[in-house]
Amino acid sequence: MSEQNYQPETLAVHGGTVRSQFGEHSEALFLTSSFVFENAAQAAARFIGEQPGNIYSRFTNPTVTMFEERLAAMEGAEQCVATASGMSAILACVMGLLKAGDHIVASQSIFGASVNLFNNVIGKFGVATTYVSATDVSEWQAAVRPNTRLLFLETPSNPLTEISDIAAVASVAKGCGALLAVDNCFCTPILQRPLDLGADIVIQSATKYIDGQGRVLGGAVLGSRKNMEGVYGFLRTAGPTMSAFNAWVLLKGLETLKLRMDAHSANALELARWLEAQPNVARVFYPGLPSHPQHKLALRQQKTGGGIVSFEVASSPGCGKAAAWRVIDNTRLLSITANLGDTKTTITHPATTTHARISPEARAAAGITDGLIRIAVGLEAVVDIQADLARGLNK
Ligand SMILES: *Cc1c(COP(=O)(O)O)cnc(C)c1O
Secondary structure, eight states, X not given: OOOOOSOHHHHHHHOSOOOOTTOOSSOOOOOOSBOOOSSHHHHHHHHTTSSOSOOBTTTOOHHHHHHHHHHHHHHTOSEEEEESSHXXXXXXXXXXXXXXXXXXXXXXXXXXXXXXXXXXXXXXXXXEEEEEOSSOHHHHHHHOOTTEEEEEEEXXXXXXXXXXXXXXXXXXXXXXXXXXXXXXXXXXXXXXOGXXXXXXXXXXXXXXXXXXXXXXXXXXXXXXXXXXXXXHHHHHHHOOBOOHHHHHHHHHHHHTHHHHHHHHHHHHHHHHHHHHTOTTEEEEEOTTSTTSTTHHHHHHHOSSOOSEEEEEEOXXXXXXXXXXXXXXXXXXXXXXXXXXXXXXXXXXXXXXXXXXXXXXXXXHHHTOOTTEEEEEOOXXXXXXXXXXXXXXXXX
16 A cells, blocks of 8 residues: 555554455465475576565565555655564664664663663674763763764653653754664554654564554564665574564554554553542653653654653652552552553563662662652553552552
8 A cells, every 4th residue: 555645543454565366354474484486587586686576484474564564654664674572673773774883872761671782782793882861962962973873762761751852863863974763662653753753763662562462572673765774684684583473463453553552541641640649659750741841842742641651659768669569569450560562551660670780879860769660551441540559559
């Protein structure tokens, strides 16, 4: 489907090629590792790229292609390259576009595994990373070096929902000839389209909202055909590609993404407002609340505040962890897990799980206090989520 002016919910259902020669109505699952050629000449033409067509599922697979075309239409990208997970999307982006001696500037408020990847994997191959404030654009400008090739951010951030100004960081990138990559996992293209704001590359962990039901891992890198050439080249050779089965599950996830993101967002806003009114809650972090420091920027950049709400349980000094654990351990409905973007609401204590390996000083500097709780709001009735949290809050 080539029409570019359809609304997102239409693209979510019809975007990309939807059927094979058999005319099936629901997208088909092609479980095959390789493809057969009509003759030797056709094989030769496919291998040297003279004739388009599938060769081997590490290179392309029709179900994966359907997922890629649909997500590309939704993000407004020329090309999408699907990967085995969100982390392999970030790896492929760096391996495909950078070389030894290049430099990355990244927000300090990115996913923990991304920091680990930059410092301990990519760092070994001579690509250094400098971390800067998610919200202070002047720090990005000051960190740029002559060899800076990639700027990398994630907005809203995890778990404090800090908002980075994508358009402002994009102009820093343009000014120094670097590329801006945005990890769009928390918003998905339904709530935010970074390429429209000047970013060059979008990263997705499809494991989260795109699947939305906690079933499979997946990821994607999106951008111009020119930038995706190296990314695809790396994947085709190194192999962390998306499986056909996962692509099929994720295609079905895309079809309901708009409905789910709207419902996650509405629930999150209602829960955030309720939390703000609770006497035993010291502070609520949610971009959709007027009390959020970047509320105006969030309204400009995203369609809604999204589905992630964090809050600090009120406690006496030194008792934050006990207070937060009391809330978590008194839930019956919510899932105590670090995953997010699921129909089921999840509850996490960042200081002792996702951010436990960071030193207490660095954690304090990042604002991740012992009393902080992160909620990835699911699709249950908000009153039931509130009752589950109230049990521990009121103890
Ligand atoms: C989960 C997550 C990732 C990594 O994705 P996987 O699919 O788990 O590899 C990257 N970025 C963000 C913001 C995430 O939440």
